Amino acid sequence: MPNLPQELVDRIIDQVASEIVEKYREELYSDWKEYEEGEGRELVSVAQCGLVCKTWLPRSRTHLFSTTRLSNDYESGADNINAFLRLLVRSGPISPLSFVQSLDLDLLGGPLNGGDTGRVLNLPMLTSLRIRTPDDKAPSIDEFFSGLTPHIRLLATNSPRLSCFHLDLNTDLPLPFLIHLLFNLPSLQSLTIGKPLGENYDIVNPDSTVPQHGTFPKRLLTLELHLSCGAGLFFAWLLTFAELPIPRSLALSLHLKDRDFPLEASLRPIDEYFRRAGSQLDSLSLALSRNYLDESDYSTVEHLNLERRLLESASRLSALTFAPSDDAWAVPRILGFLPSSKLTALTIVFEEDEEAEFPWGPMDEALSHPKFETLQRFAVEDYWANFKRNVSLLDEEARAAMPLARARGILHSRFSSD
Template sequence: MQQLPKGEATEQGAERRGGEGAGTTGLERGDGLDEGLATKEASGAVGPVNDGGMDLKKQVSAEPTLRVWERRAWSTKALELGAQQELRTRGSNISCKELEERLEVALKVALMMVASAIRDFTMTLEGAEMQGPGLGDRHIKRSRELRAVGWLRLAEVANNGVKILKQKDSKKCFGKPKDRKIVGKEVEPASENVIYQNLLQARCTQRVNHPALTSTPTKSSLMLECPAELVDSVIDHLKSDTAALRTCSLLSKQWLPRSRHYHFSLVSLFVGWDAMDRTDLDRVHDFIAIVSSPLATFIPCVSEVRLTHKWNVRLDGPVDISPREIIDTLYDCGLRPRTLYLDCYRHLTLRLDGPPAFASSLVHLALQLDENYVALDVIADYVCSFPFLESFEIRGLPDDVDPTIPASLALPPRLHTLHTGHILFTDWILTLDPIPAQITNLGLTDFPGFQGKWSAVNRYLNSPAAENIHTLFFKDCRPSTGRSGGPNFESLRHLKHIVITQSLGRAASSLLHILALLQTTSESRTLETITLSLGFIGAGVRYKPKKWLDLDALLTDAAAWPRLRRVTLSTYDSDGDELDDALGGLALEAGMDAIALVLHIHLGRCADRGLLNIANIPIVHPRPRS
C-alpha cells in the first residue's frame, strides 16, 4: 500500500513531532492514513508492521506499561493487519462495505490508544508527585504537554474516522468514474491506494488548519472536536482504574460526569477490629459528614454500598456508630444504591421496625454470615422486605443458627438469582405454600462442607422450586462421582449454563465430575455454555495437563452435548503484576509455554470446533516468580 512521499508526510506532520518521547505513537511520527487510521502500531507501543508478516505475541509484550490495553487490542490488531494484507493483495477489487469495516477497525484501535495515553499520563503524574521538586516539576510540565497535545492527536484520529464514515457513501467511493469523489477529492478509477492518499491529504489539510494545532492547546480547545460518544467509550475502558478516572475528571467539563459516574459508583466503608486505632472509624465519620453536606454532588452516582463492620462490642465496649445507624444515615442523605453488601461482626441485627433502608432501590443484596448469630425468621423477613430485589447471596458460616420458621411470607416477585453457601434459605423456600419456582440462577458455594452435604442440596434440586433453573454456579465446590456424591440434575429440564469458579489445579477435575454426573441424564442435551473462572494466584496451584486433555476429549463428543456452543475460560484474579508473576511462575514450574497458550493447545479439539473462548487470561511466558 502506497503512502505519501516521505518529505511531504514529514512536512504535513511537523506539528506532531512535539509529542515525541514518552508518549510518542506511530501517529505522532507522521504515519499515513492508509496505515495511520488503521495504524502500524496498535497501541502506540509496539514495533512497526512487517509487510511480510509479524509476530503478534512478540509485539503485544513489547511494552509492559501498556500490556493491559495491548492484550485487549490483540484480536482487533490481528483483524486489522489481516485486512491490510488483503487490501494489498486485492487492490481495487475491495468493496465500499469492506472499506467501511477497515475504518471501523481503525477507530477501535485509536480508541485503545486514547485509553493507553491517558493511563501513561496518569503514571507520569504519579511519578512526578513522588519525586518532588526539580525533576518532578519537569515531569509535571511534560505530562501536561502530553495531555494537551498528545491526547488531541490520538483523539482526532478516532474523530476523523467518524467523520469519514459519516461523509462516505457507496456512490462517492465506487460510482461511475466521473462521479467518484471522497471528502471532496476526485478519485481516478485506479486502485484503492489513491482513495487512501486522498483521505490522508484531506486529514492533513484539516490538521494544518486546526486552531488547536496552530496555537498553544488549552483544555477547552482540546475538547471541542471530541464527540461525546468517544469520551464515554474511553472512560468506559478505564472504569476500573481509579487513578486514570481522576485524570479524566480533570480534563474538562465534558469528561467530568462520566468519570464521576464510575469514580463514585462504589462506596466501601470499613470499621476495623482494633479499638486502639480509630483511623477507620474516623474515616467513616468524615464520609458521613461529606454526604450530609448540601454541596455533595456525587450522591446520585453511588450504585453500590459495601459495609464491613468488625468492632467487637464485648471486648471494646459500645461503638460510636453501629451498622444500622450508618445505613440509616446514608439513606437519609439521599443515597439509593442498587447493591448492598453487609459484613458485620456480631452486628447483623436485621430485625425491622418498618421498611428497611434502600427498599425502593435495592436490586442486589449480599449478607456475610461469618461470626454471627443468625435467626432464619429475621433474615427471611429482611430479604422479603425489598420489593425490587432480583438477586440474593448468602456467604460464610454462622456461629449459630436459630431455625425458627418465619410467619407467612412471600419471596420478592422479581427475585430470580440465589447464591448460597448454607442450606438455611433453600430449606425455608421448600416450606412455602405454594413452593415458588421463580429462581432461574442458583449458585452453590463450598459444598460439601460444614454448611451442608450434597444430599441437602439435592432436596432443593429435586423439588418443584428448581424446575425453572437454567444456570448453575459452582464456587469452590467438590462434586464427585464417588461416595460423597454430587448434584442431582435429573429434575433440571431447562439447564443451559454451568459456571465453575475454582483454582486452576481443581477446576478441570470439578468440571469432569459434574459432566460425568450430567451425562447420565437427559439434561446433558440442553447444555449450551460452560464457563470456567480460574484462579492462578495462591499456594499449591498447579497445572495438570492430563485433566485438561481428558476434558477436551469429553467436550468434543457431539452426541453427548448436541447443543454445546461455547466453552469459556477466564480468570477472577485482578489483572496486574501479581497475576503476571503467578502465570509466569506456573509456566516455568510446569516446563511449558505461557499457560493461556497451553490451555488453547490442550483444548485443541474444542478450539477446532469453534467452541473455545479464552477471555481475559494474559499471555505470560515462563519466568521466575518475584
Template sequence: MPTLRGPFLLPQELVDLILDHLVGARSFKACSLVSRAWMPRSRSYLFKTCKLSLRNLGAFCDLLRSPNCTFIPHVRSIAAYRCSGDAEDHCFNDVAEDLRRLINVRTLDVILNIVIRASNVEDYFLRGFFTAFPHITRLDLLCGGKPPSLPAPLIKTLCMFPALQVLVVRETSSLKLEEPPADAIPPPGLHSLTLGMGTGAPILAWLHATGHLPNVNSLKLDLVKLSEASTVRAALQQVGGALHHLDIDLTWTPETYWARSSTVFDLALHPNLKTLTLHDSSWDSSWIFDYGLRSFDTNQMIQFITRLSAPTLERISVALYLRVYENAHWEALDAFLCSDRFPRLRTVAF
C-alpha cells in the same frame, strides 16, 4: 467555567460517551470541574459507590443533612463495614434516618464483624442501618467474628427488601441461622443466588418451602456439607429447567464432612443452562494425600459433565488440578461436547 462554545462544541451525548470510558477518581474529579455540562456525568461515577465506616460515617451524614448537598442523586451503591465490638458501632443505627435520603441506592455491600460482646444480634439485621435501604436490588453480605449464641435473623432481613433481585452471602459460617418464620415471603424478583458455606441449605430450604425456587435462574454454591446434601438436592430438583447459570464446588472424596457431588448434583435436571462453572475441590483434600493419587478416579468429573443435556449451553468452565487429571479420558469429553449436541457452545475453558 462557562460552557464551551463555537465549532468545537460536542453534543452532550458524545461527551457522556467519552466520560464513560474514563477510569479512576482523579480523572472524574478533573472532568467535573471543566464545565457544568460535564459535572453530572462525572459525579455519577465519583459518587456511584460510597464506603462507610465509623471513621467517616459522621461526616458523611453531616453532608447529607446540608441544604447544599448535591451528590445524593448520584449514590447508587453503599459499602459498609461494621464491628459490633466497637463502642461507637451504634452510630450506624442512629443515622438511619439520614441514610434514607439516598433514595437511588440499589446495591448494599456489608461486612458485619459480630463479636461475642454483641448484646442483641437483631440490632445488626432488623433495626437501624438495614431499614434505610428498602429499595435495593442487590445485597452482598459477609458475616465474620465470634457471634453470640442467638440465631441470626438473616431470612427476616431478606424479607425487608421487597425489590431484591440478587443475593450474595459470602460467609456466615460463624453464625447460626434462624429457622424461617412461617410468614417469611421471599422478594418476588429474587432470581440470582450466591451462597457461601453455612447459608446454602437454610436459604434454599426456605425458598423451596415457599415455592420460590422456579424463579431462580442463577446459582453459585460452595461445597455442600454431608448433613445438607438431601436439602440441596431437593432444592435443585425444584429449580429444574429454570436454571440458566450454575457455578458449583465439587468433591469426589469419600463421604465424611462434605457430600460426594454425585449424590447432590445432577446436570440432567437443568436442560436450559447457558453457563456452567465447575470447581473441583477434591485435590485440596487430605484424602488424596492419605490414599494416594492412584486411588482417585479422575473420570468421575468426565462422567459428571456428560450428564449434561442442555442444547442452550454457551459456555463451560472447569477448574481442576491438572496433575491429578493428566490421565483422564479427555477424548470422551471432547466427543461429548460436539456441535450437534451443543449448537450454541462457544467457550470451553479448563
C-alpha cells in the same frame, strides 16, 4: 471562563469519568494497592471539574458519588465513614446521598450506631448495595443483625430502585435475618450471600422466631450462596412455599463442614430443592468442596452421588459452571452423566496445581457426544481467575490435545474472545 452549553459540559465530564473507568478495566488484575492509589488521584480530577463553575458541579457530583465505598476498617487505614458523615452535614440542601447508585459499605470495624446507619442508608437513587459484616470477634457482633434489621425494612421505602444486594459475611448469618431481608426488599433481582472466594461462613438458626408470613421477591432472577452446610436451613425454608421460588440463575458454593448439625440432614433439603426446581434453572454454578470433611464421617461415594444428583436434576440449562469436588480426572465422568440439554456455555473450574495433569483428550471425546451439539463456549479456568490476568487453563498444549472441540471453535476464555 465563557459559559459552555450544558450538553458540552456534560460530555466533557463524562469523558473524564469514562477514562477513569477504562483505566480501572486495564488495571483490574494488577496490584490492587497500586490501583487504589491511582484511583484516588483520578477521582481528584472528577472533583476538580466541579470547581470550574456552578454549571459543571451537578454532573461532577453524579460521577463522583455514583459509586461510593465507605469503610470503618481502622486497622487497614481505610476508615472514611466519619469523614463522609461530616461531608453530609456540610453539604447543605444538595446531599451526596442523592447521587449514590452503588454503595459498598465495609463494616469490618464493627456496627455503626443506629443514627449513623440510618443517615448512610438514606439513598433515594440506590440500585446496588454490598454490606461487609463485622467479623465474629468484633464487639457487639451479636447485636449487629438485630440493629440492622429495621434499616432493611426502611430500604424498601428509601431506596425503591434497589435491585442488587450482596451480604459479604465475616460471621455466621441468622436465618431470621435473611428471611427478613427477602420479605422486605420486594424489588430484588440479584442476591449474593457470603464470599465467592475465601473463608465461608454459614447460616444458623438461633432460638428465635423464623418469619413465616411474607412474599418472596417475585423478580429475583439471580441467587448466589457461598456458605457451608447451613445452606440446607435456607433451602428447607424455601421448600415450605406453596409456589416454590426458583431464580433463573443459581450459584451454589458449599464448603462442607460437619458442624452443629448432621451433614446428611443438612444436605437433604438441597437435594430435594434441586429435584423439584432443577429442570427450571437456566444457569447454574456449582462447587462442592470437601476440604474440611472427615471422610470417616461422610464417604466420598455419598458425596459424589450428591454432586451427580444435583447436576442430573438441572436438565434444561443454557449455562453451567462447576468445580469438581474430586480431581480433574472426574470431569469426563461428570460430562458423561450430564443430562441432554440446551447447553450453550460450559465452564469447568480447577484450583490450579502446577503438577496436576488434566484429561484433555477424554474431555474432548466426551464433548463430542450429540447432547453437546448446542455448545458454543467451553472454558477451563483457574479457581483464582478473578485475581489473575491469565485465567484460562486452555494453553496451546491443551488446545492441541482437544482437536474435536478446537475444530468446532468452542474453546474460549471468559475474559477474551479467543
